[in-house]
């Protein structure tokens with residue numbers, strides 16, 4: 001499989017996700033980070049001539065993609081209180097059958113989570129390599145954004161939780177030192193065994209609380225997020241879904257369907273040119 005096929009798969013997924021979820025009369029649209037989101041913006045650009053739409057970026061690269069497409073960015077912290085985004089699109093590094101995602105492969109996760117939770121609908125777009133039954137199947141590590149001062153302390157705590165090799169991410173030119181996020185924080189990539197879904201725990205495949213060496217997605221996300229020094233963890237799961245739903249209820253949104261960090265749909269571009277759509281009801 002060549003890179004050209006992977007790029008074609010990303011483009012096909014982006015086109016279909018936008019056709020299904022982008023409304024040209026929207027007011028606010030969230031735009032995530034990475035290489036796949038570029039195709040989402042391309043598809044939006046093909047459809048929208050509405051200059052009133054404001055696009056909310058999730059970091060520096062995302063903002064550049066919006067500007068380069070001739071669209072208008074608005075910063076997350078400039079959004080009026082109580083306003084929800086009509087939809088947020090983003091990429092993912094891996095997705096499980098319960099639609100939990102790993103994100104942060106490109107060092108963006110904190111702003112992505114803010115934007116996803118603020119959207120009525122969060123939609124993910126990815127290629128076939130990201131389509132798995134469980135997290136940490138093909139993607140090797142959980143990206144975690146930490147305060148530089150707490151780096152070593154957090155690495156130690158991750159080892160206690162069972163991570164075999166929590167590594168500080170460096171720049172491509174390793175001699176330049178640690179990679180810095182948009183918040184000027186560090187990223188630790190923590191290796192853990194493949195994560196269980198909620199269903200796996202119900203089916204007795206493991207306790208999922210770390211006591212037998214197995215972790216369920218939401219449980220490990222909560223454990224890592226609870227470490228002092230951690231800004232955010234690159235697991236998008238049901239963790240804050242209740243809070244997000246409460247925010248939507250407060251704003252009187254009737255059509256709110258997102259579970260917060262968990263996408264309502266994930267579009268996977270496949271090797272044969274087709275697109276598989278995964279929702280909580282299965283795949284089609």
Ligand SMILES: O=C[C@H](O)[C@H](O)[C@H](O)COP(=O)(O)O
Nearest residue numbers: 034035036091104106107108
């Ligand atoms: O840090 C980066 C973001 O979470 C990306 O959305 C994720 O890594 C997927 O990126 P790509 O579309 O390049 O595979």
